[in-house]
Amino acid sequence: MNNKVENIDNWINGHYEKPTKGLRLEKYNPHSGELISLVADSTSEDFERALMAARNAFSDWSNTSPVARGKYLFRIAEAMKDRKKILAECVAIETGKSLKDASGEVEASISQAEFFAGEGMRLFGKSLPSGVSDKYSHTVRQPLGVAALIVPANTPIANIAWKLFPALVCGNTAIVKASENAPKIANLIAEITDYVELPVGVLNIIHGQGSVVGEVIVADARINVISFTGSTNAGKRILQLASSNLTRVSLELGGKNPFVVCDDADLEQAAHWAVLSAFSNAGQRCAAGSRILVFESVYEKFMELFIGKTKNLKLGVTDECDLGPLINKSHQRRVLDAIDRSRPENEKLICGGNIPDEIELKNGYYVEPTIFADLPLNSELIKTEIFGPVVTVNAVKDFNEAIEQANSTSYGLTAAIHTKSVDRAMHFAQKIRSGVVNINLGTYGSEPHMPFGGFGDSGNGTREPGTEALDVYSELKNISFLVRKDLL
């Protein structure tokens, strides 16, 4: 247990800086409720300093060859491996995850660094034939300038990794606006970049509130690209603020992801993946499978298995636990309020719905894994992302109704179907409105080399990470030249 309250300062131009106005936010341990840090509550003055550092560093960094930039990322990956335990402990304490889950997240972030390090040797353009004889054309990728990278706390080191590494390998300098709910992990990454001697100013970290310094960052015309992961409402606000500057914006937003169980599914497997999809990370996943749609004919059998497994879940932060607390007290309140608003709709609260009563959880921001069945299709819990351990289950009469309901929200991030039929799986994959489709798996996200992103309210059409992230962080230039035969 960490009893010392730390100050978390901004990282600007290669060193820590206290917030100019001396303002601080309180960050609590989600499991124990203890105050663990006082986080810089930055203002426009702090942002200005970070921006100057990032702009000053841009010329040299963008002129460093992509291969050399990739080598810095390799060194960052190696340094992350050496500090794996420290990084995982930090993620675990700040988010309330088990050390096992936090270690998995650190591993994924290291893979992200390795993948984009390799991209330094590629950064492919295209060679294009011309309609004009003796004219030759090709495209190159060039950096944009200063990238503002704004991240949430649910998988804090992975969120930073999937933006920072492609942004840097493409030759941009960066200002990371860390999550106020997981601030320290961003500084540990900054210290690693210092250790590998990344030139100062290439990475800067600003802490503080989205509605304060976050808005200052995204509204500034000197920011050349914004990559934001967070809620749909904040994404829409950011797009508005950035639009008058025509700043490029990549939005990775919320989800209300359907999980379909067909009558030919392996129900034991389906229930296993449904529990993981709905409740891992306490449902604080954009990819959470928060809407389960089950064929009528297997509904009872599936529910028996699903409810049984849900009731067996263990809450807490040790490695034997299945889910931890929510990120902070006000989010716990929001989730409980959403549950309470659905109670009068009918009596279909199957299990959960409360703060658990175990004594060892009493100081944390826990909510029991909660299942609602057969809520009306226009219910808040079916239409809106809750970002907590709350799932709805509805029966559907057949495959067509399953697709219709699966596509009935404004989101479109991930989807899963459980079936033994190749035809159903393929048809579902083609017809579902979502950026990720998984067959006989959970509603999980991508791997470092795979594109992730969503339709509708889940994003604005960009995909990160994978090589598709290179399109977010680079400007494409088409270069043509004419061979003068008369000069040969």
Ligand code: NAD
């Ligand atoms: P949030 O939108 O409240 O905050 C995310 C980050 O944005 C924080 O750093 C915050 O300070 C900043 N921010 C908030 N409002 C801002 C504004 N107006 N201007 C600039 N910055 C602003 O989200 P959260 O509650 O921290 O995270 C949960 C949300 O993130 C969920 O909706 C979840 O689905 C989404 N999410 C999406 C993905 C994805 O890849 N699609 C991944 C993880 C989380």
